[in-house]
Amino acid sequence: xxxxxxxxxxxxxxxxxxxxxxxxxxxxxxxxxxxxxxxxxxxxxxxxxxxxxxxxxxxxxxxxxxxxxxxxxxxxxxxxxxxxxxxxxxxxxxxxxxxxxxxxxxxxxxxxxxxxxxxxxxxxxxxxxxxxxxxxxxxxxxxxxxxxxxxxxxxxxxxxxxxxxxxxxxxxxxxxxxxxxxxxxxxxxxxxxxxxxxxxxxxxxxxxxxxxxxxxxxxxxxxxxxxxxxxxxxxxxxxxxxxxxxxxxxxxxxxxxxxxxxxxxxxxxxxxxxxxxxxxxxxxxxxxxxxxxxxxxxxxxxxxxxxxxxxxxxxxxxxxxxxxxxxxxxxxxxxxxxxxxxxxxxxx
Amino acid sequence: xxxxxxxxxxxxxxxxxxxxxxxxxxxxxxxxxxxxxxxxxxxxxxxxxxxxxxxxxxxxxxxxxxxxxxxxxxxxxxxxxxxxxxxxxxxxxxxxxxxxxxxxxxxxxxxxxxxxxxxxxxxxxxxxxxxxxxxxxxxxxxxxxxxxxxxxxxxxxxxxxxxxxxxxxxxxxxxxxxxxxxxxxxxxxxxxxxxxxxxxxxxxxxxxxxxxxxxxxxxxxxxxxxxxxxxxxxxxxxxxxxxxxxxxxxxxxxxxxxxxxxxxxxxxxxxxxxxxxxxxxxxxxxxxxxxxxxxxxxxxxxxxxxxxxxxxxxxxxxxxxxxxxxxxxxxxxxxxxxxxxxxxxxxx
DNA sequence: CTGTTAGCGCCTTCAA
DNA sequence: TTGAAGGCGCTAACAG
Numbered sequence: 001x002x003x004x005x006x007x008x009x010x011x012x013x014x015x016x017x018x019x020x021x022x023x024x025x026x027x028x029x030x031x032x033x034x035x036x037x038x039x040x041x042x043x044x045x046x047x048x049x050x051x052x053x054x055x056x057x058x059x060x061x062x063x064x065x066x067x068x069x070x071x072x073x074x075x076x077x078x079x080x081x082x083x084x085x086x087x088x089x090x091x092x093x094x095x096x097x098x099x100x101x102x103x104x105x106x107x108x109x110x111x112x113x114x115x116x117x118x119x120x121x122x123x124x125x126x127x128x129x130x131x132x133x134x135x136x137x138x139x140x141x142x143x144x145x146x147x148x149x150x151x152x153x154x155x156x157x158x159x160x161x162x163x164x165x166x167x168x169x170x171x172x173x174x175x176x177x178x179x180x181x182x183x184x185x186x187x188x189x190x191x192x193x194x195x196x197x198x199x200x201x202x203x204x205x206x207x208x209x210x211x212x213x214x215x216x217x218x219x220x221x222x223x224x225x226x227x228x229x230x231x232x233x234x235x236x237x238x239x240x241x242x243x244x245x246x247x248x249x250x251x252x253x254x255x256x257x258x259x260x261x262x263x264x265x266x267x268x269x270x271x272x273x274x275x276x277x278x279x280x281x282x283x284x285x286x287x288x289x290x291x292x293x294x295x296x297x298x299x300x301x302x303x304x305x306x307x308x309x310x311x312x313x314x315x316x317x318x319x320x321x322x323x324x325x326x327x328x329x330x331x332x333x334x335x336x337x338x339x340x341x342x343x344x345x346x347x348x
Numbered sequence: 349x350x351x352x353x354x355x356x357x358x359x360x361x362x363x364x365x366x367x368x369x370x371x372x373x374x375x376x377x378x379x380x381x382x383x384x385x386x387x388x389x390x391x392x393x394x395x396x397x398x399x400x401x402x403x404x405x406x407x408x409x410x411x412x413x414x415x416x417x418x419x420x421x422x423x424x425x426x427x428x429x430x431x432x433x434x435x436x437x438x439x440x441x442x443x444x445x446x447x448x449x450x451x452x453x454x455x456x457x458x459x460x461x462x463x464x465x466x467x468x469x470x471x472x473x474x475x476x477x478x479x480x481x482x483x484x485x486x487x488x489x490x491x492x493x494x495x496x497x498x499x500x501x502x503x504x505x506x507x508x509x510x511x512x513x514x515x516x517x518x519x520x521x522x523x524x525x526x527x528x529x530x531x532x533x534x535x536x537x538x539x540x541x542x543x544x545x546x547x548x549x550x551x552x553x554x555x556x557x558x559x560x561x562x563x564x565x566x567x568x569x570x571x572x573x574x575x576x577x578x579x580x581x582x583x584x585x586x587x588x589x590x591x592x593x594x595x596x597x598x599x600x601x602x603x604x605x606x607x608x609x610x611x612x613x614x615x616x617x618x619x620x621x622x623x624x625x626x627x628x629x630x631x632x633x634x635x636x637x638x639x640x641x642x643x644x645x646x647x648x649x650x651x652x653x654x655x656x657x658x659x660x661x662x663x664x665x666x667x668x669x670x671x672x673x674x675x676x677x678x679x680x681x682x683x684x685x686x687x688x689x690x691x692x693x694x695x696x
Numbered sequence: 697c698t699g700t701t702a703g704c705g706c707c708t709t710c711a712a
Numbered sequence: 713t714t715g716a717a718g719g720c721g722c723t724a725a726c727a728g
Binding site: 016017018019020023030031032035054056057058059060122 | 698699703706
C-alpha cells in the first residue's frame with residue numbers, strides 16, 4: 001500500500017536511465033537483451049506497475065472504451081444478452097490492454113451528451129453502441145465528430161447501411177430463423193407459424209425474412225397461406241400467448257411456431273405446451289430452463305468482432321491490408337440450440 | 349475533433365492566469381464573482397473540459413470504482429440482478445463524479461490479481477464486490493492491503509461480520525421471506541412450504557429463517573411439522589419442480605409455497621400452477637411476465653448505500669459525525685410484490 | 697543501444 | 713484575490 005515505485009525507482013535499481021526502463025516496457029527490441037533482463041528483474045522485485053493516468057496523459061489516449069448500460073431492460077427476458085456481451089467484451093478488451101467504462105443515459109440525446117463529456121475529458125477514446133435503431137442520431141453525431149465507434153447491430157437506415165465510416169457487427173438473424181424453420185420442416189412440420197415484432201424494426205423484419213425464405217423453399221404453401229401464418233406483437237410474454245391464439249384463429253391449426261424472441265416463445269408455450277414444437281430466439285437462460293429450442297447468438301464472437309473493428313480503425317482508420325474481406329463490418333452466424341422432449345411449461 | 353482547449357487557453361481568453369481558472373473549477377469561493385463569471389464564460393465559449401487523466405495524475409486519485417462482472421450468470425434467471433445493480437450504481441456514481449470500470453476474473457484468486465493490477469496502476473481506487481461467500485479471501489486481501497471497498501452482501505463468516513474494516517450493504521432477505529409468508533398466512537394458508545437452497549449458504553439460510561419466524565408466529569404448526577415443510581435444492585428451474593413434489597410427498601398437501609428464488613418458484617409453478625399461491629424472490633422479469641408474486645430488492649437503494657459507504661470511507665475512513673447510526677453497513681428492506689390471479693404457467 | 701531533455705494538463709504550494 | 717513556479721509519472725524526440 002506504500003507509494004508505488006516509479007520508473008525512476010526501477011532505473012535506480014537496474015542502474016540504467018528512466019528512458020531505458022520505458023523502452024523495455026514499450027519497445028523491448030530496442031534494448032540489449034542483457035540490459036532488458038536486468039531491468040525486468042528490477043521491475044519484478046519492486047513490483048513496479050506503470051501509472052495508467054500518467055501514461056494516458058503522455059500518450060494522449062485513454063485506451064478505454066465506453067459503453068452505455070441500457071435503461072431498465074424492457075421485458076427483461078433478453079436483458080441477460082447485454083450482460084453476456086459486456087462480459088465477453090470486457091474480457092477480450094482486457095487482453096488487449098483496453099478498459100471498459102460504463103455510463104448511463106436517459107435517451108439518445110442524453111447519450112450524445114455523454115459522448116461529448118467522456119471524449120472531451122479524454123476519459124474514453126472509442127464507443128460501443130448497442131440497440132441501434134432506424135435513423136439513429138447517435139452514429140451520425142459520432143461520425144461528424146470523428147469519434148471511433150462500433151455498433152452491435154446494423155444501421156437499418158438505407159443510407160447509413162453502406163456508410164464507410166460506420167463500423168458494425170451484427171448477428172445474422174435471418175439465417176438463424178431460416179435454420180430454425182428448416183429444423184421444424186425437417187421434423188415434418190409444414191404449417192409453421194411466425195410470431196414476430198411489429199413491422200418496421202430492422203432486426204425483427206430481418207428475422208421474419210429468414211422464416212419466410214425457409215417456408216417458401218420447403219413448406220409448399222402458397223404466398224396467401226404464408227401471409228396468414230404470421231402475426232405481430234410487442235415483446236411481452238403474455239402477448240405471445242394472445243398472438244398464437246390469433247394465429248390459429250386466422251390460419252387454422254399450426255404444426256410448429258418460430259418466434260422472434262424467447263419472451264414471445266414463452267408466451268406461445270403457455271398456450272401450446274408440448275403439442276407442437278416452438279423455437280425462440282436468443283437462447284436465454286429461460287429457454288434452457290424451460291426446455292425449448294432457441295437460436296443462440298455467439299456474443300463472444302460479436303465482442304471479438306467489435307474489438308477487431310475498433311482496434312483496426314484506431315488511429316489509422318481501417319487497416320488497408322485486410323481489404324479483401326470487407327473490414328468494415330462482421331455478420332456473425334447464430335446457432336440453433338435444439339432441445340428435445342416436451343418443455344417444462346404448457347397450458348393448464 | 350481539433351485539440352481540446354486547456355486551462356491555458358481558457359486563461360488566455362478570460363485574461364487571467366491558469367491557476368485562477370483552476371480555482372474557479374475547484375474552489376470557486378476563492379475567486380471574485382466578477383472574475384469567476386468571466387472565466388466561466390470563457391469555459392463555455394471554448395467548450396473547455398478538464399482532462400481527466402491529467403487531473404488524476406495530479407491528484408493521485410482515479411475517482412473510479414472497479415467492479416467485476418461475474419462469470420456466466422449461473423442459472424441466469426437472476427442474472428439481471430447484477431445488471432440492474434450495475435445500472436443503478438453507474439448512474440449514482442456518475443452524479444458524484446465517479447466512474448465505473450469493469451473487469452472480469454476467473455475466480456477469487458484471479459480476482460485478487462485484478463485488484464492488484466488495477467490498484468497498482470492507479471486505474472481504480474475502490475472496489476465493489478458482489479456475491480460474497482463464506483470465508484471469502486477477497487475481503488481479507490483488500491483489508492490487508494488497505495484498499496477501500498464495499499461488498500453487496502454480508503460477510504457470512506462470523507468473525508468478519510463485525511470487522512470494522514468491512515463495509516457492506518445487503519438486503520434483509522429474512523424480513524422479505526417473513527413478509528411473503530405472512531402474506532400467505534393472511535390469505536388463510538397454514539401449511540406453507542419452503543423451497544430453499546442447500547444449508548450453509550448465508551443468504552439462503554437467512555431467507556429460510558424469515559419463513560420460519562413467520563410460521564412459528566402464525567401457522568400454529570409444531571416444530572416437527574415445520575421441519576417437514578422445508579426442502580433444499582440447487583437453484584435450477586427443474587429442480588424446483590422436483591423439490592415441491594418431494595415436499596408434498598413428505599409433508600402432505602400444502603397451502604402455499606415460498607421460495608428462496610424465482611428460479612425455484614418457476615419450477616414449483618410448473619407443478620402447482622394456480623392451485624396454491626407461490627412466492628418467489630428477486631422479482632425478476634420472469635415473475636412479472638409469468639404473473640407470480642415475488643420479493644423485490646431495491647437495487648437502487650443498495651447502490652446508494654454502497655456509494656455512501658464508499659465516499660464516506662474515502663480517505664478519511666468512516667465519517668465521525670454520522671456515528672449514531674452505525675455507518676459501516678446498511679440493511680435494505682425488500683418489498684413484496686403481490687400478483688393476483690393465476691399465473692401464466694402451470695402443470696399440463 | 698543508452699542517456700538527456702522536454703513536456704502532456706492539471707493542481708498545490710507560496711508570494712505578491 | 714491573483715500570479716509564478718514546480719512537479720505528479722510517463723514517453724517521444726533527439727543526442728551521445
